Amino acid sequence: MILHIRVVPKSSRTAVKEDNGGWKVYLTRPARDGLANEQLVEVLSGYLKVKKYLIRIIKGEKSRNKIIEVDDGNG
Numbered sequence: 001m002i003l004h005i006r007v008v009p010k011s012s013r014t015a016v017k018e019d020n021g022g023w024k025v026y027l028t029r030p031a032r033d034g035l036a037n038e039q040l041v042e043v044l045s046g047y048l049k050v051k052k053y054l055i056r057i058i059k060g061e062k063s064r065n066k067i068i069e070v071d072d073g074n075g
Contacts, residue, residue: 001069001070001072002058002067002068002069002070003022003023003044003067003068003069003070004021004022004023004065004066004067004068005022005023005024005025005040005065005066005067005068006019006022006023006024006025006064006065006066007025007027007031007036007040007064007065007066008024008025008026008027008064009027009029009030009031009036009064010027010028010029010030010031011026011027011028012028013026013028014026014027014028014039014043016043016044016047025040025043025044027039027040027043031064037057037061040057040066040068041055041057044068044070048070050070050071050072054070054071054072055068055069055070055071056068056069056070056071
């Protein structure tokens with residue numbers, strides 16, 4: 001599964017919302033030293049109920065707009 005996500009770092013709370021055919025994820029950590037990316041994987045893992053290692057950022061490591069791949073765990 002491929003997800004198009006807009007990240008909002010340094011938010012007051014974490015949240016996941018669908019937004020115009022994509023997703024918007026609010027994170028409490030800043031976009032510095034990979035902290036927001038790390039939290040993004042944690043938040044998506046809990047929201048989608050998959051293990052963290054099945055979630056991979058394939059584009060946008062240093063951008064607010066990211067493309068995420070979520071493996072279904074079946075290889």
